Amino acid sequence: MPAISLSKVTETAPALVEPYRTAGVSLLEHGLDGLRAAVYLVLDHSGSMRPYYADGSVQALADRVLGLSAHLDDDGRVPVVFFSTDVDALADIALADHEGRIGRIVAGLGHMGRTNYDAAMDAVVDHYLGSGATDPAFVVFQTDGGPTSRAAAERYLCKAAKLPLFWQFVGFGDPDSRQFDYLRRLDELAVPGKRVVDNAGFFHAGTDPRRMSDAELYDRLLDEFPQWLAAAREEGIVRPS
Numbered sequence: 001m002p003a004i005s006l007s008k009v010t011e012t013a014p015a016l017v018e019p020y021r022t023a024g025v026s027l028l029e030h031g032l033d034g035l036r037a038a039v040y041l042v043l044d045h046s047g048s049m050r051p052y053y054a055d056g057s058v059q060a061l062a063d064r065v066l067g068l069s070a071h072l073d074d075d076g077r078v079p080v081v082f083f084s085t086d087v088d089a090l091a092d093i094a095l096a097d098h099e100g101r102i103g104r105i106v107a108g109l110g111h112m113g114r115t116n117y118d119a120a121m122d123a124v125v126d127h128y129l130g131s132g133a134t135d136p137a138f139v140v141f142q143t144d145g146g147p148t149s150r151a152a153a154e155r156y157l158c159k160a161a162k163l164p165l166f167w168q169f170v171g172f173g174d175p176d177s178r179q180f181d182y183l184r185r186l187d188e189l190a191v192p193g194k195r196v197v198d199n200a201g202f203f204h205a206g207t208d209p210r211r212m213s214d215a216e217l218y219d220r221l222l223d224e225f226p227q228w229l230a231a232a233r234e235e236g237i238v239r240p241s
Contacts (some may be wrong), residue, residue: 001034004072004095009067012076013095019067019214026218027071030226034077036135038128039069041093043102044143044172045082052144052172057209059102061170062093064217065140067173070095072138076196078237079127082106083120085148090123093160108124115145117153121167125160136238137178138225144172146182154186154194163193165237166228168201196230198224 002024032182043049052058053164065205069078076096078228080087093101097174118195120141128137147153157167169187171180180202187202189195205212212220232238 002071003036003074004047004048004070005218009070009095013061013066013098013161014135015099015103016063016067016095018072019064022214023064023068023071023218026111027068027216029219030222032226035072035229037057037072037132038131038135039072039078040081040124040127040137040138040139041065041078042081042082042083042141044145044146045088045106045109045112046115047085049144050112050205052209053102053106055210057172058142059100060210061142061205063098063100064070064214066098066212068218068221073135079124080105081117081127082192083117083123086119087111090127108148114148115143116144116149117141117147118149118156121153121156122162124212125163128163128165129144129184130180134239136166136232137167139154139165140170140221141167142170142172143183145177146181150182154189157186157200158189158195161197161199162237164232165231166199166201166225169203169226170221171202171204172206172208172209173204174207176212176221180204197235198238199228199232201225201228
């Protein structure tokens, strides 16, 4: 059973009914039906991301992540971390007021800086540990390029592998750009040489992420999550279901 019912989604967020339904199909196909997990969204707020905020791509991703979250978490909210050089904002999106929420938050932010992953990752870990959650966490981490401090991001990801958090990186932009070479390497860090389990995935959403269908997006988001859950349970990182 989903954490939040279809009738509740229809009542509070009718625009998300179709993404919610599609997310349910994808969860079932990946063997994750009935799973409970905290969901986080991390958004790149660096200067090069400006067009994706302007054209609605970031809002569209946030909406679809919220539709997925409604199956996994019953609070109807997704914590959101905006980052550039540092953490620019900690906020949330909710079923009841999701429409235009990203634009309202960004309108109150200042300079769009450079790209540093580790500060955003630290903010997610702090929030998760501070929440007292016992369910695992699924973190959708969106970016349009590699970080300025690559060693720091790799070090943080490897340390975080001991925690019940899975990091799903989503690239916006040209799939052939060398900006994404780092993320490919991050996705393939050695286990157990570098980290105790493979705690990250990566895929491109393309130059116009809005064109990716709900079905494809959810399939890509959830592709590596079941394997991580199994490995994390075996290592005692995630409690048995």
